[in-house]
Protein backbone atom coordinates (compact mmCIF):
# COMPACT_ATOMS: atom_id res chain seq x y z
CA UNK A 303 0.00 0.00 0.00
CA UNK A 304 1.09 3.54 -0.69
CA UNK A 305 1.45 5.74 2.35
CA UNK A 306 -1.45 8.14 2.80
CA UNK A 307 -0.45 11.37 1.03
CA UNK A 308 -0.05 14.47 3.18
CA UNK A 309 -2.82 17.02 3.35
CA UNK A 310 -2.01 20.01 1.20
CA UNK A 311 -5.05 22.25 1.63
CA UNK A 312 -7.20 22.04 4.74
CA UNK A 313 -10.41 24.05 4.84
CA UNK A 314 -11.99 24.37 8.27
CA UNK A 315 -15.45 25.75 9.09
CA UNK A 316 -14.98 28.22 6.27
CA UNK A 317 -17.73 30.80 5.81
CA UNK A 318 -18.07 33.89 3.64
CA UNK A 319 -20.79 36.50 3.76
CA UNK A 320 -20.40 39.38 1.35
CA UNK A 321 -21.14 42.82 2.68
CA UNK A 322 -24.75 43.82 2.24
CA UNK A 323 -25.98 40.26 1.72
CA UNK A 324 -28.07 38.35 4.25
CA UNK A 325 -27.44 34.77 3.08
CA UNK A 326 -23.84 33.64 3.29
CA UNK A 327 -22.21 32.87 -0.06
CA UNK A 328 -20.49 29.98 1.71
CA UNK A 329 -21.21 28.34 5.03
CA UNK A 330 -19.38 25.79 7.15
CA UNK A 331 -17.14 24.36 4.45
CA UNK A 332 -14.87 21.52 5.57
CA UNK A 333 -12.61 19.96 3.01
CA UNK A 334 -9.13 18.48 2.86
CA UNK A 335 -7.23 18.23 -0.40
CA UNK A 336 -4.35 15.78 -0.43
CA UNK A 337 -0.95 16.38 -1.95
CA UNK A 338 -1.15 15.60 -5.67
CA UNK A 339 -4.91 15.33 -5.68
CA UNK A 340 -7.19 16.67 -8.42
CA UNK A 341 -10.42 18.00 -6.93
CA UNK A 342 -13.26 19.39 -9.02
CA UNK A 343 -15.91 21.76 -7.62
CA UNK A 344 -19.27 21.61 -9.36
CA UNK A 345 -22.70 23.00 -8.64
CA UNK A 346 -25.39 25.31 -9.93
CA UNK A 347 -24.30 28.78 -10.91
CA UNK A 348 -24.18 31.12 -7.94
CA UNK A 349 -23.56 28.36 -5.41
CA UNK A 350 -20.18 29.75 -4.42
CA UNK A 351 -17.66 27.76 -6.49
CA UNK A 352 -15.67 30.81 -7.51
CA UNK A 353 -15.88 32.25 -4.02
CA UNK A 354 -14.43 29.07 -2.54
CA UNK A 355 -11.61 29.07 -5.07
CA UNK A 356 -10.89 32.74 -4.40
CA UNK A 357 -10.80 32.09 -0.67
CA UNK A 358 -8.21 29.36 -1.23
CA UNK A 359 -6.26 31.75 -3.46
CA UNK A 360 -6.41 34.41 -0.77
CA UNK A 361 -8.17 36.83 -3.12
CA UNK A 362 -11.06 37.03 -0.65
CA UNK A 363 -10.85 37.05 3.14
CA UNK A 364 -12.98 34.53 5.02
CA UNK A 365 -15.78 35.72 7.31
CA UNK A 366 -15.39 32.61 9.43
CA UNK A 367 -12.98 29.71 9.67
CA UNK A 368 -9.83 29.44 7.63
CA UNK A 369 -7.95 27.86 4.75
CA UNK A 370 -4.60 26.28 5.59
CA UNK A 371 -1.90 25.43 3.10
CA UNK A 372 0.63 22.95 4.50
CA UNK A 373 -0.69 23.80 7.96
CA UNK A 374 -0.26 27.58 7.63
CA UNK A 375 -3.35 29.78 7.37
CA UNK A 376 -3.74 31.61 4.06
CA UNK A 377 -3.47 35.37 4.62
CA UNK A 378 -3.59 36.68 1.06
CA UNK A 379 -2.61 35.83 -2.49
CA UNK A 380 0.82 34.31 -2.98
CA UNK A 381 2.97 32.50 -5.50
CA UNK A 382 2.32 29.09 -3.88
CA UNK A 383 -1.27 29.20 -5.20
CA UNK A 384 -1.45 30.15 -8.86
CA UNK A 385 -4.85 30.84 -10.42
CA UNK A 386 -6.01 30.29 -13.98
CA UNK A 387 -9.05 32.44 -14.74
CA UNK A 388 -11.60 31.97 -17.47
CA UNK A 389 -10.32 34.82 -19.62
CA UNK A 390 -8.86 38.33 -19.80
CA UNK A 391 -6.00 37.56 -17.45
CA UNK A 392 -3.15 37.37 -19.97
CA UNK A 393 -1.07 40.48 -20.47
CA UNK A 394 -1.86 41.74 -23.98
CA UNK A 395 1.34 43.82 -24.16
CA UNK A 396 3.57 40.77 -23.63
CA UNK A 397 4.08 38.02 -26.17
CA UNK A 398 3.52 34.37 -25.32
CA UNK A 399 7.03 33.72 -24.01
CA UNK A 400 7.04 36.94 -21.97
CA UNK A 401 3.66 36.11 -20.50
CA UNK A 402 4.86 32.67 -19.46
CA UNK A 403 8.03 34.14 -17.95
CA UNK A 404 6.16 36.95 -16.20
CA UNK A 405 6.75 35.64 -12.69
CA UNK A 406 10.50 35.79 -13.33
CA UNK A 407 10.25 39.58 -13.31
CA UNK A 408 8.94 39.52 -9.75
CA UNK A 409 11.13 39.85 -6.69
CA UNK A 410 9.43 36.87 -5.04
CA UNK A 411 10.98 34.64 -7.69
CA UNK A 412 14.35 36.25 -8.23
CA UNK A 413 15.32 37.40 -4.75
CA UNK A 414 17.52 34.46 -3.81
CA UNK A 415 17.87 32.85 -7.21
CA UNK A 416 21.27 31.38 -7.95
CA UNK A 417 22.61 31.35 -11.47
CA UNK A 418 21.73 27.71 -11.96
CA UNK A 419 18.18 28.42 -10.83
CA UNK A 420 17.93 31.23 -13.35
CA UNK A 421 19.19 28.91 -16.07
CA UNK A 422 16.79 26.17 -15.10
CA UNK A 423 13.96 28.72 -15.10
CA UNK A 424 14.80 29.61 -18.69
CA UNK A 425 14.78 25.93 -19.56
CA UNK A 426 11.52 25.45 -17.72
CA UNK A 427 9.86 28.22 -19.70
CA UNK A 428 10.83 26.56 -22.97
CA UNK A 429 9.86 23.13 -21.69
CA UNK A 430 6.44 24.41 -20.69
CA UNK A 431 5.95 26.04 -24.07
CA UNK A 432 6.79 22.76 -25.75
CA UNK A 433 4.60 20.74 -23.43
CA UNK A 434 1.69 23.08 -24.11
CA UNK A 435 2.25 23.05 -27.86
CA UNK A 436 3.10 26.74 -27.86
CA UNK A 437 6.66 26.80 -29.18
CA UNK A 438 5.50 27.82 -32.65
CA UNK A 439 3.64 30.87 -31.37
CA UNK A 440 5.97 32.08 -28.67
CA UNK A 441 6.54 35.50 -30.26
CA UNK A 442 2.85 36.15 -30.88
CA UNK A 443 0.68 38.42 -28.78
CA UNK A 444 -2.35 37.01 -26.93
CA UNK A 445 -4.84 38.71 -29.24
CA UNK A 446 -3.32 36.78 -32.14
CA UNK A 447 -4.18 33.46 -30.49
CA UNK A 448 -7.31 31.33 -30.39
CA UNK A 449 -9.16 30.96 -27.10
CA UNK A 450 -7.69 27.50 -26.53
CA UNK A 451 -4.15 28.75 -27.10
CA UNK A 452 -4.71 31.65 -24.73
CA UNK A 453 -5.78 29.31 -21.95
CA UNK A 454 -2.70 27.18 -22.56
CA UNK A 455 -0.57 30.25 -22.12
CA UNK A 456 -2.42 31.08 -18.90
CA UNK A 457 -1.79 27.57 -17.59
CA UNK A 458 1.87 27.66 -18.58
CA UNK A 459 2.27 31.04 -16.91
CA UNK A 460 0.75 29.68 -13.70
CA UNK A 461 2.94 26.55 -13.75
CA UNK A 462 6.05 28.62 -14.38
CA UNK A 463 5.79 29.87 -10.79
CA UNK A 464 5.97 26.25 -9.58
CA UNK A 465 3.00 26.69 -7.27
CA UNK A 466 2.08 24.19 -4.55
CA UNK A 467 -1.45 24.19 -5.91
CA UNK A 468 -3.01 25.16 -9.19
CA UNK A 469 -6.44 26.76 -8.89
CA UNK A 470 -8.59 26.94 -12.01
CA UNK A 471 -11.92 28.73 -12.33
CA UNK A 472 -13.84 27.41 -15.33
CA UNK A 473 -10.69 27.67 -17.43
CA UNK A 474 -12.36 26.05 -20.45
CA UNK A 475 -15.78 27.62 -19.99
CA UNK A 476 -15.42 29.87 -23.03
CA UNK A 477 -14.03 27.19 -25.36
CA UNK A 478 -15.87 25.12 -27.93
CA UNK A 479 -16.41 21.41 -27.33
CA UNK A 480 -13.58 20.17 -29.57
CA UNK A 481 -11.01 22.52 -28.12
CA UNK A 482 -12.16 21.60 -24.64
CA UNK A 483 -11.62 17.93 -25.39
CA UNK A 484 -8.04 18.64 -26.44
CA UNK A 485 -7.51 20.69 -23.29
CA UNK A 486 -8.72 17.78 -21.16
CA UNK A 487 -6.09 15.48 -22.62
CA UNK A 488 -3.50 18.20 -22.15
CA UNK A 489 -4.45 18.69 -18.51
CA UNK A 490 -4.29 14.96 -17.81
CA UNK A 491 -0.85 14.68 -19.45
CA UNK A 492 0.31 17.70 -17.51
CA UNK A 493 -1.08 16.36 -14.27
CA UNK A 494 0.86 13.16 -14.83
CA UNK A 495 4.14 14.95 -15.50
CA UNK A 496 3.92 17.73 -12.94
CA UNK A 497 1.90 15.90 -10.29
CA UNK A 498 0.48 19.18 -9.08
CA UNK A 499 -2.34 19.52 -6.63
CA UNK A 500 -5.28 20.96 -8.56
CA UNK A 501 -8.58 22.50 -7.53
CA UNK A 502 -10.74 22.93 -10.58
CA UNK A 503 -14.07 24.76 -10.80
CA UNK A 504 -16.42 23.82 -13.61
CA UNK A 505 -20.11 23.66 -14.40
CA UNK A 506 -19.50 20.78 -16.79
CA UNK A 507 -20.09 17.54 -14.89
CA UNK A 508 -18.55 15.40 -17.61
CA UNK A 509 -15.38 17.46 -17.43
CA UNK A 510 -15.31 17.14 -13.65
CA UNK A 511 -15.74 13.36 -13.60
CA UNK A 512 -13.28 12.83 -16.44
CA UNK A 513 -10.48 14.90 -14.92
CA UNK A 514 -10.81 14.72 -11.15
CA UNK A 515 -9.99 12.24 -8.43
CA UNK A 516 -12.86 13.62 -6.38
CA UNK A 517 -15.86 15.71 -7.36
CA UNK A 518 -17.29 18.05 -4.74
CA UNK A 519 -20.90 19.10 -5.28
CA UNK A 520 -21.83 22.45 -3.79
CA UNK A 521 -25.41 23.39 -2.97
CA UNK A 522 -26.59 27.00 -3.15
CA UNK A 523 -28.10 29.44 -0.67
CA UNK A 524 -26.18 29.24 1.48
CA UNK A 525 -23.27 27.73 -0.44
CA UNK A 526 -22.31 24.49 1.27
CA UNK A 527 -20.89 21.09 0.44
CA UNK A 528 -23.69 18.76 -0.58
CA UNK A 529 -21.71 15.64 -1.29
CA UNK A 530 -18.27 14.40 -2.28
CA UNK A 531 -17.87 11.79 -4.97
CA UNK A 532 -14.60 9.89 -5.31
CA UNK A 533 -14.18 9.00 -8.97
CA UNK A 534 -13.25 5.40 -9.68
CA UNK A 535 -11.72 5.56 -13.13
CA UNK A 536 -8.41 4.42 -14.63
CA UNK A 537 -5.48 6.65 -13.55
CA UNK A 538 -5.14 9.93 -15.50
CA UNK A 539 -2.47 8.54 -17.84
CA UNK A 540 -4.72 5.70 -18.95
CA UNK A 541 -7.82 7.79 -19.68
CA UNK A 542 -9.05 8.27 -23.19
CA UNK A 543 -11.90 10.41 -24.58
CA UNK A 544 -13.90 7.27 -25.37
CA UNK A 545 -14.10 6.67 -21.66
CA UNK A 546 -16.76 9.38 -21.59
CA UNK A 547 -19.11 6.88 -23.28
CA UNK A 548 -18.38 3.93 -21.02
CA UNK A 549 -21.31 2.76 -18.84
CA UNK A 550 -19.26 3.05 -15.67
CA UNK A 551 -18.35 6.65 -16.52
CA UNK A 552 -21.95 7.52 -17.33
CA UNK A 553 -23.10 6.00 -14.07
CA UNK A 554 -20.72 8.15 -12.06
CA UNK A 555 -21.64 11.19 -14.09
CA UNK A 556 -25.32 10.55 -13.40
CA UNK A 557 -24.73 10.26 -9.66
CA UNK A 558 -23.14 13.71 -9.62
CA UNK A 559 -25.70 15.19 -11.98
CA UNK A 560 -28.57 13.93 -9.83
CA UNK A 561 -27.11 15.65 -6.79
CA UNK A 562 -26.74 18.94 -8.65
CA UNK A 563 -30.30 18.70 -9.90
CA UNK A 564 -31.60 17.88 -6.45
CA UNK A 565 -29.83 20.82 -4.83
CA UNK A 566 -30.23 23.51 -7.42
CA UNK A 567 -33.96 23.77 -7.98
CA UNK A 568 -33.44 22.43 -11.49
CA UNK A 569 -35.54 19.44 -10.50
CA UNK A 570 -38.45 21.76 -9.71
CA UNK A 571 -38.15 23.35 -13.14
CA UNK A 572 -37.94 19.95 -14.83
CA UNK A 573 -41.10 18.79 -13.01
CA UNK A 574 -42.87 21.94 -14.10
CA UNK A 575 -41.82 21.33 -17.70
CA UNK A 576 -43.06 17.75 -17.71
CA UNK A 577 -46.41 18.96 -16.35
CA UNK A 578 -46.55 21.39 -19.27
CA UNK A 579 -45.76 18.61 -21.72
CA UNK A 580 -48.54 16.56 -20.13
CA UNK A 581 -51.00 19.41 -20.65
CA UNK A 582 -50.10 19.91 -24.30
CA UNK A 583 -50.50 16.16 -24.92
CA UNK A 584 -54.00 16.37 -23.46
CA UNK A 585 -54.77 19.32 -25.77
CA UNK A 586 -53.74 17.35 -28.81
CA UNK A 587 -56.04 14.39 -28.09
CA UNK A 588 -58.53 13.91 -30.96
CA UNK A 589 -61.58 14.49 -28.77
CA UNK A 590 -60.19 17.77 -27.46
CA UNK A 591 -60.58 21.05 -29.29
CA UNK A 592 -57.56 22.12 -31.37
CA UNK A 593 -54.80 23.57 -29.20
CA UNK A 594 -55.61 27.13 -28.33
CA UNK A 595 -52.83 29.03 -30.00
CA UNK A 596 -51.27 32.18 -28.79
CA UNK A 597 -52.66 35.09 -30.76
CA UNK B 598 -19.69 43.54 -53.90
CA UNK B 599 -16.99 46.05 -53.00
CA UNK B 600 -19.66 48.71 -52.64
CA UNK B 601 -21.43 46.48 -50.13
CA UNK B 602 -18.38 46.42 -47.90
CA UNK B 603 -17.94 50.15 -48.41
CA UNK B 604 -21.38 51.09 -47.12
CA UNK B 605 -22.02 48.22 -44.71
CA UNK B 606 -21.99 49.35 -41.11
CA UNK B 607 -18.36 49.58 -39.96
CA UNK B 608 -17.34 48.31 -43.36
CA UNK B 609 -13.83 48.35 -44.77
CA UNK B 610 -11.96 50.99 -46.74
CA UNK B 611 -8.38 50.75 -48.02
CA UNK B 612 -5.77 53.29 -46.93
CA UNK B 613 -5.40 54.92 -50.35
CA UNK B 614 -9.10 55.38 -50.86
CA UNK B 615 -9.44 56.67 -47.31
CA UNK B 616 -6.82 59.34 -48.02
CA UNK B 617 -8.46 60.16 -51.36
CA UNK B 618 -11.83 60.75 -49.72
CA UNK B 619 -10.22 62.78 -46.94
CA UNK B 620 -8.55 64.89 -49.66
CA UNK B 621 -11.89 65.45 -51.33
CA UNK B 622 -13.26 66.57 -47.97
CA UNK B 623 -10.55 69.19 -47.56
CA UNK B 624 -10.84 70.23 -51.20
CA UNK B 625 -14.59 70.83 -50.92
CA UNK B 626 -14.02 72.93 -47.81
CA UNK B 627 -11.43 75.02 -49.63
CA UNK B 628 -13.53 75.15 -52.79
CA UNK B 629 -16.63 76.26 -50.89
CA UNK B 630 -14.65 78.95 -49.15
CA UNK B 631 -13.08 80.13 -52.39
CA UNK B 632 -16.41 80.24 -54.22
CA UNK B 633 -18.11 82.12 -51.42
CA UNK B 634 -15.28 84.61 -51.02
CA UNK B 635 -14.83 85.03 -54.78
CA UNK B 636 -18.55 85.52 -55.46
CA UNK B 637 -18.45 89.02 -54.02
CA UNK B 638 -21.45 88.29 -51.81
CA UNK B 639 -19.34 88.71 -48.73
CA UNK B 640 -17.01 91.61 -48.04
CA UNK B 641 -13.32 90.61 -47.93
CA UNK B 642 -13.11 92.19 -44.45
CA UNK B 643 -15.40 89.43 -43.24
CA UNK B 644 -14.24 86.60 -45.46
CA UNK B 645 -10.91 86.95 -47.27
CA UNK B 646 -10.12 84.81 -50.28
CA UNK B 647 -7.88 81.73 -49.82
CA UNK B 648 -5.28 83.37 -52.04
CA UNK B 649 -5.14 86.43 -49.78
CA UNK B 650 -4.71 84.18 -46.77
CA UNK B 651 -1.90 82.29 -48.50
CA UNK B 652 -0.24 85.58 -49.45
CA UNK B 653 -0.49 86.77 -45.85
CA UNK B 654 1.10 83.53 -44.68
CA UNK B 655 4.03 84.09 -47.05
CA UNK B 656 4.35 87.66 -45.83
CA UNK B 657 4.39 86.50 -42.23
CA UNK B 658 7.09 84.02 -43.16
CA UNK B 659 9.05 86.66 -45.11
CA UNK B 660 9.23 89.16 -42.26
CA UNK B 661 10.86 86.42 -40.21
CA UNK B 662 8.40 86.34 -37.32
CA UNK B 663 6.33 83.30 -38.42
CA UNK B 664 8.63 80.64 -37.03
CA UNK B 665 9.42 82.70 -33.97
CA UNK B 666 5.71 82.96 -33.20
CA UNK B 667 5.12 79.26 -33.87
CA UNK B 668 8.08 78.32 -31.74
CA UNK B 669 7.02 80.40 -28.77
CA UNK B 670 3.43 79.14 -28.96
CA UNK B 671 4.49 75.50 -29.18
CA UNK B 672 6.86 76.11 -26.28
CA UNK B 673 4.04 77.46 -24.12
CA UNK B 674 1.66 74.65 -25.03
CA UNK B 675 4.26 72.02 -24.30
CA UNK B 676 5.36 73.77 -21.12
CA UNK B 677 1.88 73.81 -19.60
CA UNK B 678 0.99 70.42 -21.02
CA UNK B 679 4.14 68.61 -19.87
CA UNK B 680 3.79 70.14 -16.42
CA UNK B 681 0.21 68.88 -16.27
CA UNK B 682 1.27 65.42 -17.49
CA UNK B 683 4.06 65.13 -14.93
CA UNK B 684 1.63 65.87 -12.13
CA UNK B 685 -1.55 64.27 -13.45
CA UNK B 686 -0.24 60.87 -14.51
CA UNK B 687 1.27 59.83 -11.16
CA UNK B 688 -1.68 61.29 -9.26
CA UNK B 689 -4.13 59.55 -11.59
CA UNK B 690 -2.35 56.24 -11.04
CA UNK B 691 -2.66 56.62 -7.27
CA UNK B 692 -6.29 57.71 -7.46
CA UNK B 693 -7.17 54.81 -9.74
CA UNK B 694 -5.30 52.26 -7.65
CA UNK B 695 -6.06 53.16 -4.04
CA UNK B 696 -9.50 53.91 -2.67
CA UNK B 697 -8.45 56.32 0.11
CA UNK B 698 -6.47 58.41 -2.37
CA UNK B 699 -9.51 58.37 -4.61
CA UNK B 700 -11.76 59.50 -1.76
CA UNK B 701 -9.35 62.34 -0.92
CA UNK B 702 -8.77 63.70 -4.42
CA UNK B 703 -11.54 62.68 -6.76
CA UNK B 704 -14.43 64.82 -5.46
CA UNK B 705 -11.97 67.71 -5.21
CA UNK B 706 -10.91 67.25 -8.84
CA UNK B 707 -14.50 66.85 -10.01
CA UNK B 708 -15.21 70.21 -8.40
CA UNK B 709 -12.09 71.86 -9.75
CA UNK B 710 -12.74 70.75 -13.29
CA UNK B 711 -15.96 72.75 -13.38
CA UNK B 712 -14.20 75.92 -12.34
CA UNK B 713 -14.02 77.94 -15.56
CA UNK B 714 -10.34 78.09 -16.48
CA UNK B 715 -10.84 81.24 -18.53
CA UNK B 716 -12.21 83.07 -15.50
CA UNK B 717 -8.91 82.41 -13.77
CA UNK B 718 -7.14 84.81 -16.11
CA UNK B 719 -7.34 87.85 -13.80
CA UNK B 720 -6.29 85.74 -10.83
CA UNK B 721 -3.39 84.22 -12.71
CA UNK B 722 -2.21 87.65 -13.76
CA UNK B 723 -2.44 88.73 -10.15
CA UNK B 724 -0.59 85.69 -8.84
CA UNK B 725 2.14 85.10 -11.40
CA UNK B 726 2.23 88.35 -13.38
CA UNK B 727 2.14 88.58 -17.17
CA UNK B 728 5.32 86.58 -17.90
CA UNK B 729 5.59 83.11 -19.43
CA UNK B 730 4.45 81.70 -16.09
CA UNK B 731 0.97 83.10 -16.64
CA UNK B 732 0.44 81.28 -19.93
CA UNK B 733 1.80 78.03 -18.60
CA UNK B 734 -0.33 78.31 -15.47
CA UNK B 735 -3.48 78.92 -17.48
CA UNK B 736 -2.82 75.95 -19.75
CA UNK B 737 -2.14 73.87 -16.66
CA UNK B 738 -5.43 74.92 -15.05
CA UNK B 739 -7.28 74.10 -18.26
CA UNK B 740 -5.87 70.60 -18.64
CA UNK B 741 -4.65 69.23 -15.31
CA UNK B 742 -7.93 68.44 -13.55
CA UNK B 743 -9.51 66.74 -16.54
CA UNK B 744 -6.32 64.81 -17.14
CA UNK B 745 -6.18 63.50 -13.58
CA UNK B 746 -9.74 62.23 -13.78
CA UNK B 747 -9.26 60.65 -17.18
CA UNK B 748 -6.01 58.93 -16.22
CA UNK B 749 -7.57 57.54 -13.05
CA UNK B 750 -10.37 56.22 -15.24
CA UNK B 751 -7.83 54.59 -17.56
CA UNK B 752 -6.27 52.95 -14.51
CA UNK B 753 -9.58 51.68 -13.20
CA UNK B 754 -10.34 50.04 -16.53
CA UNK B 755 -7.51 47.53 -16.09
CA UNK B 756 -9.26 44.14 -15.80
CA UNK B 757 -9.22 42.80 -12.25
CA UNK B 758 -8.21 39.39 -13.62
CA UNK B 759 -4.89 40.87 -14.80
CA UNK B 760 -4.22 42.27 -11.34
CA UNK B 761 -5.23 39.13 -9.51
CA UNK B 762 -3.21 36.91 -11.82
CA UNK B 763 -0.12 38.94 -10.89
CA UNK B 764 -0.92 38.74 -7.19
CA UNK B 765 -1.24 34.98 -7.33
CA UNK B 766 2.07 34.80 -9.15
CA UNK B 767 3.69 36.52 -6.19
CA UNK B 768 3.71 40.19 -7.21
CA UNK B 769 3.77 42.70 -4.37
CA UNK B 770 1.76 45.90 -4.43
CA UNK B 771 4.42 48.00 -6.11
CA UNK B 772 5.01 45.34 -8.75
CA UNK B 773 1.30 45.07 -9.48
CA UNK B 774 1.09 48.83 -10.02
CA UNK B 775 4.25 49.21 -12.09
CA UNK B 776 4.33 45.94 -14.03
CA UNK B 777 0.63 45.37 -14.61
CA UNK B 778 -1.67 48.31 -13.89
CA UNK B 779 0.51 50.98 -15.48
CA UNK B 780 1.50 48.86 -18.47
CA UNK B 781 -2.05 47.77 -19.05
CA UNK B 782 -3.45 51.31 -18.83
CA UNK B 783 -0.66 52.95 -20.85
CA UNK B 784 -2.35 52.88 -24.28
CA UNK B 785 -5.41 54.49 -22.73
CA UNK B 786 -3.27 57.08 -20.98
CA UNK B 787 -1.54 58.02 -24.24
CA UNK B 788 -4.97 58.52 -25.79
CA UNK B 789 -5.97 60.70 -22.85
CA UNK B 790 -2.87 62.82 -23.40
CA UNK B 791 -3.66 63.13 -27.09
CA UNK B 792 -7.13 64.45 -26.32
CA UNK B 793 -6.00 66.82 -23.57
CA UNK B 794 -3.26 68.26 -25.76
CA UNK B 795 -6.04 69.61 -27.97
CA UNK B 796 -7.45 71.50 -25.00
CA UNK B 797 -4.02 72.87 -24.18
CA UNK B 798 -4.06 74.65 -27.56
CA UNK B 799 -7.39 76.22 -26.70
CA UNK B 800 -6.07 77.67 -23.46
CA UNK B 801 -2.89 78.80 -25.19
CA UNK B 802 -4.93 81.06 -27.42
CA UNK B 803 -6.87 82.39 -24.43
CA UNK B 804 -3.60 83.12 -22.63
CA UNK B 805 -2.02 84.80 -25.64
CA UNK B 806 -5.11 86.86 -26.35
CA UNK B 807 -5.06 88.46 -22.92
CA UNK B 808 -1.49 88.56 -21.80
CA UNK B 809 1.21 88.30 -24.42
CA UNK B 810 3.30 90.22 -26.90
CA UNK B 811 4.31 87.24 -29.01
CA UNK B 812 2.90 83.98 -30.26
CA UNK B 813 0.17 83.02 -32.71
CA UNK B 814 -2.66 84.05 -30.41
CA UNK B 815 -1.13 87.49 -29.98
CA UNK B 816 -0.71 87.78 -33.74
CA UNK B 817 -4.43 87.08 -34.12
CA UNK B 818 -5.25 89.75 -31.57
CA UNK B 819 -3.06 92.31 -33.31
CA UNK B 820 -4.52 91.43 -36.69
CA UNK B 821 -7.93 92.21 -35.26
CA UNK B 822 -6.80 95.71 -34.30
CA UNK B 823 -5.67 96.36 -37.86
CA UNK B 824 -8.69 94.60 -39.36
CA UNK B 825 -6.41 92.10 -41.12
CA UNK B 826 -9.02 89.36 -41.40
CA UNK B 827 -6.74 87.30 -43.62
CA UNK B 828 -4.09 87.22 -40.89
CA UNK B 829 -6.68 86.09 -38.35
CA UNK B 830 -7.49 83.28 -40.76
CA UNK B 831 -3.82 82.34 -41.06
CA UNK B 832 -3.49 82.20 -37.28
CA UNK B 833 -6.56 80.05 -36.80
CA UNK B 834 -5.62 77.66 -39.60
CA UNK B 835 -2.06 77.49 -38.31
CA UNK B 836 -3.22 76.41 -34.87
CA UNK B 837 -5.53 73.85 -36.43
CA UNK B 838 -2.65 72.50 -38.49
CA UNK B 839 -0.25 72.34 -35.54
CA UNK B 840 -2.90 70.58 -33.45
CA UNK B 841 -3.50 68.09 -36.24
CA UNK B 842 0.23 67.41 -36.57
CA UNK B 843 0.66 66.79 -32.86
CA UNK B 844 -2.42 64.57 -32.85
CA UNK B 845 -0.96 62.52 -35.70
CA UNK B 846 2.31 62.36 -33.79
CA UNK B 847 0.50 60.83 -30.83
CA UNK B 848 -1.21 58.33 -33.11
CA UNK B 849 2.13 57.36 -34.57
CA UNK B 850 3.57 56.88 -31.09
CA UNK B 851 0.54 54.77 -30.26
CA UNK B 852 1.09 52.51 -33.25
CA UNK B 853 4.82 52.20 -32.61
CA UNK B 854 4.69 51.75 -28.86
CA UNK B 855 1.70 49.41 -28.69
CA UNK B 856 2.03 47.14 -31.70
CA UNK B 857 -0.24 44.48 -30.21
CA UNK B 858 -3.21 46.85 -30.45
CA UNK B 859 -2.73 47.43 -34.14
CA UNK B 860 -2.43 43.86 -35.36
CA UNK B 861 -4.70 42.71 -38.06
Ligand SMILES: Nc1ncnc2c1ncn2[C@@H]1O[C@H](COP(=O)(O)OP(=O)(O)O)[C@@H](O)[C@H]1O
Nearest residue numbers: 320321323327346347348349350351352353354
Ligand atom coordinates in the same frame (compact mmCIF):
# COMPACT_ATOMS: atom_id res chain seq x y z
N1 LIG C 1 -17.71 40.32 -4.82
C1 LIG C 1 -18.95 39.93 -4.48
N2 LIG C 1 -19.78 40.78 -3.83
C2 LIG C 1 -21.02 40.40 -3.49
N3 LIG C 1 -21.54 39.20 -3.74
C3 LIG C 1 -20.78 38.30 -4.39
C4 LIG C 1 -19.44 38.62 -4.79
N4 LIG C 1 -18.92 37.54 -5.42
C5 LIG C 1 -19.88 36.61 -5.38
N5 LIG C 1 -21.00 37.04 -4.77
C6 LIG C 1 -22.23 36.27 -4.54
O1 LIG C 1 -21.89 35.07 -3.94
C7 LIG C 1 -22.63 33.98 -4.50
C8 LIG C 1 -21.68 32.95 -5.07
O2 LIG C 1 -21.05 33.48 -6.21
P1 LIG C 1 -19.94 32.69 -7.02
O3 LIG C 1 -18.92 32.17 -6.07
O4 LIG C 1 -19.44 33.56 -8.10
O5 LIG C 1 -20.79 31.49 -7.62
P2 LIG C 1 -20.38 30.44 -8.76
O6 LIG C 1 -18.95 30.65 -9.12
O7 LIG C 1 -20.66 29.10 -8.18
O8 LIG C 1 -21.29 30.71 -9.91
C9 LIG C 1 -23.54 34.58 -5.55
O9 LIG C 1 -24.82 34.74 -4.95
C10 LIG C 1 -22.92 35.93 -5.85
O10 LIG C 1 -23.91 36.86 -6.17
Ligand SMILES: [Mg+2]
Nearest residue numbers: 351352353471
Ligand atom coordinates in the same frame (compact mmCIF):
# COMPACT_ATOMS: atom_id res chain seq x y z
MG1 LIG D 1 -18.01 31.26 -10.98
